[in-house]
Amino acid sequence: MNQFESSHARNQYEIGAADISAIVQTVRDHKRFAFLVVRGDRGELQIVVDKSKLEIPPVGSFVRIQGDIVSSEKANSGIEMQCSSIALTSKPAALPPFPLDKPIEASLDLVLDLRAVSLRNNYSDAVFRCQSAIGNAFRDQLHYEGFIEIHSPKLVGGGTEGGADVFKVAYFDREASLAQSPQLYKQIACGAFGKVYEVGPVFRAENSNTSRHLTEFTGLDFETTLHRDQHELMDIEERFLGRALKYLSLFQRERQLLGFDIPSEVQIPRISWQEANQLVEKHGTSTPDQTHDKAIGQAAKLEFGSRFLFVYGYPEDEKPFYVMPSSEPGFTESFDFLVDGLEVSSGGERINDLALLEERMKAKGLAPEQYPGYLSAFKYGMPKHGGAGLGLERVTQCLLGLHNVRESTLFVRDPRRLDP
């Protein structure tokens, strides 16, 4: 049992005296007793309350409950609490506008508008507990493999990675940008420390209102020295995914609630960009109303029976300046990781030669003189290296089978939404 598993096991309710802080999810009122289901930070618990002695708190209120947890054949979880004291911790001014223990039927917009209270719903609770476990799996896996964690700045002066989708910040008497990813910094750090990862926000000023785009999301990034080629990076992602699924398998209540499956093994097909296009043609999955990635995902599902897919060797014009060119002219040592045809990660080997890097920058319309700090790493030499970045919210969406990435985003940021 590793540390994640033992911590998880430790944080369950146990038989014996207990004193918990919780929200009241449901109240079933009987003649002498009331049966509450409350949710505390160790999950749900049934509470038996003697109405002759104690007052019943309203649904949605926060309470501190003391009593004895005993085994019970009637309770779903096999345990319940015989309550000896209940105290409201604050008097709510209103009842929750959504049920706490059933899927919310309101529009996603309303759910996000009232995020402070919609997050108290069981299903949201399940999503974000699982998301936390996925983030843990990422860091545990990389730490296990000898990576160290870095924190690179989000306020960036000088040149960005390219593309117009950059937020501008007033920085004293200057202008700064918000980092579109930790790319340039994690490469510098890779030159210093060899193997690095970062978990942090990334910002995209893209005016897209689709079910898969956000203007701010959580990047899971890593960068490492390479011995062979970019397949080492796909190996790392595969091992991360295996660990994430192992952690998620502990979340039985959440899996039942959200209705998602855990594949028993992770073996992800790897095909070249050309092979992907041939598969789309073979299975006829290209349609005008969906992205090319979706068509590839459907074709791979038909061909391999796999929701997961690596596509590698993209053309140069589809990838940023820092990606290593392949031996085949016009192509690159890059890959995407698709789940059900949704891109959840991009990565690849990076250029480590200063002259080639400057040449590729210019070809992409960037001015090398705007990147003195980045390029100085290459001036003093750089190891053969590569890396990848995943979007935590998209990974969560895919593994949990959610329809919209907003469902796996704690507080959504898109072109229309900046609150709460």
Add this chain to the structure above:
Amino acid sequence: MNQFESSHARNQYEIGAADISAIVQTVRDHKRFAFLVVRGDRGELQIVVDKSKLEIPPVGSFVRIQGDIVSSEKANSGIEMQCSSIALTSKPAALPPFPLDKPIEASLDLVLDLRAVSLRNNYSDAVFRCQSAIGNAFRDQLHYEGFIEIHSPKLVGGGTEGGADVFKVAYFDREASLAQSPQLYKQIACGAFGKVYEVGPVFRAENSNTSRHLTEFTGLDFETTLHRDQHELMDIEERFLGRALKYLSLFQRERQLLGFDIPSEVQIPRISWQEANQLVEKHGTSTPDQTHDKAIGQAAKLEFGSRFLFVYGYPEDEKPFYVMPSSEPGFTESFDFLVDGLEVSSGGERINDLALLEERMKAKGLAPEQYPGYLSAFKYGMPKHGGAGLGLERVTQCLLGLHNVRESTLFVRDPRRLDP
């Protein structure tokens, strides 16, 4: 041995065939053999090269080295590699302007200007390996205690926490702010999940150029339901610190290099704000050229022999609107954590009553109508709760005994510095 310790142990060099990517730190040239010290992602290693068979790479270059690691009485670490192949992974255009294996004597400004290469110095390497371990300790401790990790947005619409030090962002046709901390979001999340933590950037548009201020740093934040009072929060910080020191005790090479001590136990004195002021008077540590916190730190050192100190019960006008008032009028249920008189953390119990919260907002000159998302959490009730935030760079600075917080910041952001 917990997971951190076993991962740490796993990532050391072992006797046997090896294939490593590393930077050449030093070259000692003898008649037939050359002795290199290289640093790969598993640390330093002495390499023995037969000059009749292999070419010696320049200091500062990146190499891939293959050979056999054998035990050696002559090498400091007890092992060395008999090298069978060396290949340069890129040809550096210049030699590093700093030594890689000795403290850099240049000014801090120059070191930060040339961060891409100064990070390759041994001492920097040691600092950031330790910092990664401190971050690991924070998350491991909180996960062990049943907390889940959240990711709150850094782009914020509407009201911020107060104070003028907010960066403004052009957000499509609107204006957004950069979050000064995850405060308001972690409170909302605490209402949903009970125990939450976050590791992420925080932004302060403060025009201060001191040795302890940054405009962007890494916040270690947590928020939890409370049973008793804010001493539960100090308990958590104490346990985190204990775990951090335990992890750091594994880093023998880094401790030797940086020359810092690990206290054998963590028992932090806790005194009230009034008691702190009395101590300053008693020991006469208040001087015009240092902060009041420094004076308190010196007095506590004289009184308790402790570098670490909790001061609790600050006056209302020194703390933000959301801090719970004490039973003693004009004071609050808040605390600071000082190390050598440097504030590395602030925390406290929070107000969980809507009416009181709105009253305190108004008293601090904030308009409640600018915080609809935050206040709606309180409208539907909130548990008794509190939390704290630590600055990772300051914690690292203090534990490692560094003079300036910039030394423990990977890429520094202050009013004058936005690059690299």
